Amino acid sequence: MxxxxxxxxxxxxxxxxxxxxxxxxxxxxxxxxxxxxxxxxxxxxxxxxxxxxxxxxxxxxxxxxxxxxxxxxxxxxxxxxxxxxxxxxxxxxxxxxxxxxxxxxxxxxxxxxxxxxxxxxxxxxxxxxxxxxxxxxxxxxxGGLRIGVSARLAKQALADFGKVDVAEIEELWHGLEPPYAALFAWLEGRAPKPEKGARALFRPVMLSNPVGDGDLDRLEPADYAAEWKWDGIRVQVSAEAGLRRLYSRSGDDISGAFPDLVEAMDFDGVIDGELLVGRPPEWTGTFSDLQQRLNRKTVAPKMRAKYPVFVRCYDLLQSSGRDLRPLGFAERRSELERFVAALDPERFDLSPLVPFDDWGHLDRLRKGPPHPVVEGVMIKERRSPYLAGRPKGPWFKWKRDPYTVDAVLMYAQRGHGKRSSYYSDYTFGVWAGPEETPELVPVGKAYFGFTDEELRRIDKYVRDNTIERFGPVRSVRADRQSGLVLEVAFEGLNRSQRHRSGVAMRFPRIARLRWDKPPSEADRIETLQALLD
Missing domain, CATH: 1.10.3260.10 (DNA ligase, ATP-dependent, N-terminal domain)
Known part of the structure; x- marks a missing residue:
């Protein structure tokens, strides 16, 4: 021990x-x-x-x-x-x-x-x-170690220990059980590789790299295909020999939360796609709608009816026992089109390709997507095989530029682990109500985006300006004359009945500390509401 x-x-x-x-x-x-x-x-x-x-x-x-x-x-x-x-x-x-x-x-x-x-x-x-x-x-x-080690990193350590590719570990993983004696015996060269006896196993996903400065200048547009990047959760749909499994991108089995989708997996193959709420093609819900279905042990019929889920299909990794990953993207795409055509259209639809002439044209399309649930474009080399991990070059993601808003710090909470002695989790708000007597309403919470030095400065500000304490949470001075303005970046906005402001941010983070800006000049709720309309 x-x-x-x-x-x-x-x-x-x-x-x-x-x-x-x-x-x-x-x-x-x-x-x-x-x-x-x-x-x-x-x-x-x-x-x-x-x-x-x-x-x-x-x-x-x-x-x-x-x-x-x-x-x-x-x-x-x-x-x-x-x-x-x-x-x-x-x-x-x-x-x-x-x-x-x-x-x-x-x-x-x-x-x-x-x-x-x-x-x-x-x-x-x-x-x-x-x-x-x-x-x-x-x-x-x-069960909450909080030691800065993800399941993926632990599997990479196993691969390094046994001098094998991490993709081999991930393909075996769901057919193994603790304490993994057969796995260690193989990695130490004392026994053969464990057989993949289980069916509908997880296949390691292929990930993209964000478009950086100059990345596209070296690429020929004709060699790449583009498709919309939808704001759901990446999933892998695996059905084999009568066994059906729905996996998250990290390989977690989430089948139990989506019985309505599992019921429609009447095929033999492995699909890579995006889990969304809606009824294609008429309606695609927001990520906030999808959150109503996430992490549930049981799903009531009423919930299934109000928030039906489907998969927007990006890629086909296996069909009738045939491994398609060595094929180029264009060949797999043709296979995918034929495969999806035979599936339940209420549960599976095809992610459309986005025609473009050059990178400038695609940039304009990226900035003005046809649907609010689109968060950018994916760029995929037509000849690229499906490779586990994040290889540099074949796939890129070009996300829509983040939104920003100036908000006022309202509450601060102690962090965890090495941040447990700092106030590092921040709730912020914007102004609402009459111009003469406005009040702050919370619109989000963020705990990253700042440097260690900035964390120390904010922590000191919180301690020096605390007006109330609620256990590990402090309320800080925040009015028209006194307060810390935070420039907050976020990916999108949803309507929310759970928040008094009526809005909920997607992936908020601190972009900049505005020590120079008076709190009276922070944004109003109408600025955010306009993004919803």
């Missing part, structure tokens, strides 16, 4: 991607089975502990200390696992170092525990461990 705890500590404190990869590879090399496989499952989000929940942990710690003191501690630290690991009372007798359980021992005990037995088991474990190992156990059971 101590080795896993040390790994988490070092990953949190290592900012560089290559540094994290090195730490993971070293751990895979030094830790034995099943510990390394269980650690991998925890990092990728594939390890579930049913017997312990966050509310149970809170109850346990408040049985051992004053609840008010715990509340103050949690407010200061900002992370539940770190707070509990620090304030948990030390046992009367120090635990013996030779009695520290392994990660495999801990997981086995937790998996064997029932809900009623869970509090006793987790309390016994926390009594036997030091601060770092307690932190690791709590992170393990709550």
């Amino acid at each position: 101590n080795r896993f705890a040390e790994l988490l500590d070092r990953l949190v404190l290592t900012p560089s991607r290559n540094g994290k990869l090195t730490l993971l590879c070293d751990y895979f090399r030094q830790a034995g089975d099943p510990d390394r496989g269980l650690a991998l499952a925890a990092i990728t989000g594939d390890l579930s502990i049913a017997a312990v929940k966050p509310a149970m942990l809170r109850a346990l710690v408040m049985e051992r200390m004053d609840p008010v003191l715990f509340g103050y501690s949690y407010d200061y630290v900002g992370d539940l696992a770190e707070t509990i690991s620090l304030v948990w009372p030390e046992p009367a007798e120090a635990p013996r170092t030779d009695a520290v359980p392994t990660l495999g021992d801990v997981v086995a005990r937790l998996h064997a525990a029932s809900r009623s037995d869970g509090p006793r088991v987790i309390a016994d474990l926390l009594d036997r461990l030091d601060v770092s190992a307690r932190f690791a156990v709590i992170k393990l059971v709550t």
Whole structure:
């Protein structure tokens, strides 16, 4: 357990991607089975502990200390696992170092525990461990490691460890289960590659690069095709031998949230496309409409009827067992057109190509798309095979220029992890109401877009200008004469009944700090409302 705890500590404190990869590879090399496989499952989000929940942990710690003191501690630290690991009372007798359980021992005990037995088991474990190992156990059971390692990065570390292509790992992944003993045996050269026995597996997606300065000058327009970039979520639709799966771009199985789409997957193939709400071709809903369907364990008939989903098809990766990825985009496109023509038109439609004469022509089309749910154009080399990852050159995304608005900082909340001592999550608003007596209404929240030095300046401003406190949240001075103006960039705007302002921003981030601008000159709600009309 101590080795896993040390790994988490070092990953949190290592900012560089290559540094994290090195730490993971070293751990895979030094830790034995099943510990390394269980650690991998925890990092990728594939390890579930049913017997312990966050509310149970809170109850346990408040049985051992004053609840008010715990509340103050949690407010200061900002992370539940770190707070509990620090304030948990030390046992009367120090635990013996030779009695520290392994990660495999801990997981086995937790998996064997029932809900009623869970509090006793987790309390016994926390009594036997030091601060770092307690932190690791709590992170393990709550499932939110927050160590700056994505599932994709963990798979890349596996590929580096075994000196194989990460695409091989991703294609095998959904047919494997923790603690991945067969996978590690193959990567160490002790056993053959695990067979892809499972059906309807995830295929690693091909990603694009944003258009940079001068990128298009070196390219011949006739060699590329263009299509609209729709503002939904990228998905992979996989149906094989009667098994049907819907995957997110990162390979998460999201089939359960979209039973209406899965019912229509009456084919044998793998489609790459965009999940949207609507009834093609008459209506395509906004991302806000799509959010009504995301992350739901069950979907009521009323929800299915009000927010029907469909896939706008971009590419065809497999058809009737035939792998089409080595073909060029133009050939796959022809296959896709024939394939989609035989599918349910209410659930699958073809993403149209965008004819253009030159890059200037395409730029004008990009800036004036035909539909508000279009966020730009995709540019794809006609001869390009479907390659996993983000190869430079074959595919580009040319997004619509972001919108900007000047807003006033209203609330600030403590961050998490290495930002837990800073106020780094900001809620901002614009003016509404009569010109003589306007009031600020919140329109969004952002927590990135600024440098470390700017974060320190904003944090000091928040502390110096706090007028109210609500746990980890502070309300700051914000009126016509006093306040911090933030230039906020965002990708789009949706109507929202959940927000008092009536609008919700897509991907807001801090573009610039306007220390020079008085809050009275910030934008009004009418500026945002005009974007909706």
